[in-house]
Amino acid sequence: MSSPAITTVIKMMESLPADIQNHIADHLREYIDDLQDEIQWNESFQRTQQKLVAAAKRAKQEIAQGQAIPLDYEQL
Numbered sequence: 387m388s389s390p391a392i393t394t395v396i397k398m399m400e401s402l403p404a405d406i407q408n409h410i411a412d413h414l415r416e417y418i419d420d421l422q423d424e425i426q427w428n429e430s431f432q433r434t435q436q437k438l439v440a441a442a443k444r445a446k447q448e449i450a451q452g453q454a455i456p457l458d459y460e461q462l
Contacts, residue, residue: 388396399407448454 399410402410445454
């Protein structure tokens with residue numbers, strides 16, 4: 387079942403020549419792939435957010451206690 391918005395887009399595309407329809411479909415595929423990647427990233431971030439917060443707190447504590455070592459960019 388399509389939403390009214392999808393039905394409208396399909397009707398608009400059907401009025402265009404086939405080569406342009408294919409071009410639009412390619413762009414939509416890329417856009418949807420990007421959206422799916424963003425959704426996956428956001429879900430992954432939500433799952434690990436507590437670990438990131440804990441790591442940041444640990445780093446701040448180590449810095450405050452003088453246990454942190456400055457990053458040597460030459461060693462990267």
